[in-house]
Amino acid sequence: MSSRENEALAQAAVSALTRQLELAPKPGLPDPRDLGARATRQDHCLLRWSAKALTPGLAAMAAAARRTGTATPELRTELGAIGRSTEHSVRLAGGGHRGALWVLGLLVAAAALEPRATGPDVAATAKKIAAHTDRRAPRRPSRGSSVSAKYGAAGARGEARAGFPHVRRALTTLATARSAGAAESEAWLDALLTVMSTLQDTELLYTAGPHGLRHVQAGARGVLEAGGTATEAGREALSAFDADLQARGWSPRGSGSLLAGALFVDALPVVVSSPAQAA
Template sequence: MRALNLQAKPLSLAERLADLAVDALIDEADLSPKPALVDRRGNGAHTDLHLGLMHASALSLWPAFKEMADAALAIGGINPALREHIGRIGREGEQAMLATTQGVNTHRGAIWALGLLVTAAALEPTSRRASEVTLRAARLALLDDRYAPRPLSHGAQVALRYGARGAREEAQLGFPAVMQRGLPQLQRSRVQGHGEQNARLDALLAIMTGLADTCVLYRAGEQGLHTMQSGAQAVLDAGGSASLAGRRRLHELDQQLIALNASPGGAADLLAATLLLDRIEHDGILQGAF
């Protein structure tokens, strides 16, 4: 009688990229203490979200991320066909997410950002540097999707009203909030020995200092945006989340944003993008697959 073969089947590239995307969303949700965002402490400025819902939402998106990566591998180039294909997959993924959350928008912006990055990573799997992946994602985001619904999202409406960059423009520019603020701060805090959780908090704060977060603008206007940006900078100036002074400032920022009902959901999505790009660059399983 043959012994059972208990060796795990190797993951495909698309499966591994989907794993990394879901892991990034879950790690972003778990990260604590985030100002006015859902985390392990509670619901932040939200009344309709909680940590379990964020986890369930992230897991529901795994098939969509895998399909996007598979589409990139099948089509093989940046062209309108790929753009429209991943657009359709993203809309189907959004419907799966909403079915899971009973209509609550948990990760709509993240589907766009992380979906583009997963697709871009799959297109050239040996070209994994964050700068290379975001450049391909930007080229893809610049293409039109003929089948995309045209009504403006809340974020797009706010971006138009305030002259801010929305999620679409952020992607089309190659994710500058990630490349110029999030990733450099993540790496800087690691080098300084702040610990991984504090490094991720500092990366989120760095993103918040310069982002015209449309979620904050929608919920709290320009006052909320100014409070977010200046408060995040104050935390970093005080030594970051690894310092006692920085933690005090972080607590103050949390209370101020909750009082304004201002939740920086756009910054949270870009932190997840930061974590995903960091893992694509350094993931040992991905490196062994190429």
């Protein structure tokens, strides 16, 4: 795989993240409405800007995967080192995206290992990478790992080691919504709500506890059970759910990261134009 192909994978991943950020209305999550009256205006602007800082690191992860050729412990360790360096670059650019970097980094590496793979096959390859331990990772516990241990939640590592089940569920929802004639934005929102309805989001557990997590899961299920965002009843339920999370200050950020991962996988395989075509 050439450097141009590695760059194309990285750009596709960042494009998926940007599309997730631009989607609205996302309950409890930053979206373009923040450019108006909502309180997280600066957060959303910075998130859109700092997303670009992921590109070099994701391209390096794709290159590492191609060079290694298989899901080895050495690849997992190298991806971890690249990820920590990329986190530093993103902080300098404004911060955010730590969860998205974890999700997209593993999926980009998986796509580089299996260039023809799509959908669940990409998630299965990512699972093989995540099964190994990052031997150079800092030994201090992260907030996410501490919350996972306290509540018995799978967390980001558990999600990856299970083969990203919520990415796969989101892909199924995308296909179902499109088959039913939903617009792309409606399909994406339904996929996001599908993730929210069952994900044990450690960020929510930290800020809102188990009761808050169950409240968010129930709210997401309520929108889907009302018919999803392609229906009037579903849109009304979504509006009420969004207002509720905004009032409570609860942000299911893990669901946003996994939607970005699903949108990336949904766009595979990435087609790389030749220099002549690009011109």
